[in-house]
Amino acid sequence: MPDTKAIVLLSGGLDSSTALYWALDRKKWDCHCLLFSYGQRHDRELTSAVRLARRRKCPYRVVTMRLPWGGSELLKTKRALPSRSLHTIGNTSIPSTYVPARNTIFLSYALSWADVLQCRNIVMGVNALDYSGYPDCRPAYCRAMQAVARQGTRMGAEQRRPIRLWTPLIRMTKAQIIRLGISLKVPYEDTWSCYAGRRIPCGKCDSCRLREKGFSEIGRADPLIPRSS
Amino acid sequence: MPDTKAIVLLSGGLDSSTALYWALDRKKWDCHCLLFSYGQRHDRELTSAVRLARRRKCPYRVVTMRLPWGGSELLKTKRALPSRSLHTIGNTSIPSTYVPARNTIFLSYALSWADVLQCRNIVMGVNALDYSGYPDCRPAYCRAMQAVARQGTRMGAEQRRPIRLWTPLIRMTKAQIIRLGISLKVPYEDTWSCYAGRRIPCGKCDSCRLREKGFSEIGRADPLIPRSS
Numbered sequence: 001m002p003d004t005k006a007i008v009l010l011s012g013g014l015d016s017s018t019a020l021y022w023a024l025d026r027k028k029w030d031c032h033c034l035l036f037s038y039g040q041r042h043d044r045e046l047t048s049a050v051r052l053a054r055r056r057k058c059p060y061r062v063v064t065m066r067l068p069w070g071g072s073e074l075l076k077t078k079r080a081l082p083s084r085s086l087h088t089i090g091n092t093s094i095p096s097t098y099v100p101a102r103n104t105i106f107l108s109y110a111l112s113w114a115d116v117l118q119c120r121n122i123v124m125g126v127n128a129l130d131y132s133g134y135p136d137c138r139p140a141y142c143r144a145m146q147a148v149a150r151q152g153t154r155m156g157a158e159q160r161r162p163i164r165l166w167t168p169l170i171r172m173t174k175a176q177i178i179r180l181g182i183s184l185k186v187p188y189e190d191t192w193s194c195y196a197g198r199r200i201p202c203g204k205c206d207s208c209r210l211r212e213k214g215f216s217e218i219g220r221a222d223p224l225i226p227r228s229s
Numbered sequence: 230m231p232d233t234k235a236i237v238l239l240s241g242g243l244d245s246s247t248a249l250y251w252a253l254d255r256k257k258w259d260c261h262c263l264l265f266s267y268g269q270r271h272d273r274e275l276t277s278a279v280r281l282a283r284r285r286k287c288p289y290r291v292v293t294m295r296l297p298w299g300g301s302e303l304l305k306t307k308r309a310l311p312s313r314s315l316h317t318i319g320n321t322s323i324p325s326t327y328v329p330a331r332n333t334i335f336l337s338y339a340l341s342w343a344d345v346l347q348c349r350n351i352v353m354g355v356n357a358l359d360y361s362g363y364p365d366c367r368p369a370y371c372r373a374m375q376a377v378a379r380q381g382t383r384m385g386a387e388q389r390r391p392i393r394l395w396t397p398l399i400r401m402t403k404a405q406i407i408r409l410g411i412s413l414k415v416p417y418e419d420t421w422s423c424y425a426g427r428r429i430p431c432g433k434c435d436s437c438r439l440r441e442k443g444f445s446e447i448g449r450a451d452p453l454i455p456r457s458s
Binding site: 061062063065067068069070071093094098099100101102103104105108109112113115116117138140143144145147148150151152153154156157158 | 291296298300327328330331332336337338340341346365369376377379380381382383385386387
């Protein structure tokens with residue numbers, strides 16, 4: 001069977017949208033997008049994800065799930081989101097927006113779908129440079145999940161066709177990711193990064209700050225932010 | 230913090246029930262049971278799991294989830310369950326009752342809960358001797374998930390207190406598991422193994438056949454099966 005399919009974890013944010021365009025345009029894969037509605041504050045990101053999948057004519061699935069134990073300020077709660085300086089982000093302890101084991105849960109569903117689709121590639125837009133400091137975004141974590149893909153699936157165990165986990169952005173800065181995305185014509189005006197889940201980006205959460213840093217480093221305006229005239 | 234808590238994956242079947250009693254009675258852990266309603270044919274097993282958790286006064290959570298892609302005859306479907314001889318079970322290809330990446334999904338939720346509970350132990354009743362041949366029950370798979378527990382959680386990454394995955398039954402035969410369970414006073418009449426999901430065990434599915442083999446090897450009657458008088 002030709003190695004043409006990929007499952008792309010698509011949140012609708014800047015990184016995963018760039019990863020989708022990389023998989024479609026650089027790898028020429030037939031991409032299937034996997035979206036999660038997990039009680040995130042910013043479920044507005046799902047609208048962006050669906051719009052991107054449709055624009056590129058990719059089949060997609062939305063998994064609806066809840067963590068009964070909560071444990072994150074990124075989940076819908078009455079508590080305020082933390083606002084941190086760029087200097088702090090990624091350099092201190094794991095922030096309160098960490099969703100416990102989120103990427104392991106997302107990847108486990110992706111492995112399940114991959115086994116059914118007979119798909120050998122899973123693409124994830126994780127990044128370990130300009131990032132919030134979540135443990136499940138680092139290269140050592142991704143290597144561990146790669147071993148699980150090999151050992152814990154029908155594709156890996158029986159068919160000797162291990163599923164490969166691709167993380168094309170993992171060692172890029174946010175500026176490099178945006179440069180790549182611009183070259184691939186990612187419609188960043190249709191992506192959504194802000195954690196706050198309001199109509200316009202808050203400009204204060206980690207995700208807004210990292211996005212702003214990236215655009216500012218390459219001297220471009222973020223097409224999502226209305227310009228003051 | 231003392232190392233007293235454990236999360237036990239509890240299906241209500243023979244293996245996971247024995248693993249729960251092992252954790253409570255051998256390890257003296259304060260056990261939290263994790264149950265899954267995933268569209269299994271035999272959701273009757275959940276009644277057994279809840280009864281066991283309550284009997285041992287363990288807090289429990291039920292995660293409700295669905296795999297939108299199906300992909301298993303163990304999920305509710307109109308297709309019949311396969312009926313195989315004992316000789317075939319575990320010795321041929323992965324059977325159609327394999328639920329794609331099920332244990333990875335279950336363990337990823339367990340890791341999430343462990344990070345919230347600050348719990349260092351996860352117990353799972355997987356078994357790689359008298360088993361159906363699922364890839365995600367083998368020692369190499371469990372080692373891979375152990376690495377994920379270390380790399381992908383707050384407990385592992387920040388607190389240097391890796392979560393340990395315990396699989397006490399992995400190298401036991403079904404007869405050895407039942408002997409252990411009897412010594413721990415596991416109420417096997419309250420467990421449920423049959424895949425078919427009817428009122429009484431079908432006696433024909435892999436799970437019934439393996440259970441019957443275990444009891445017969447130690448010369449005991451299965452207390453779940455009504456005796457013909």
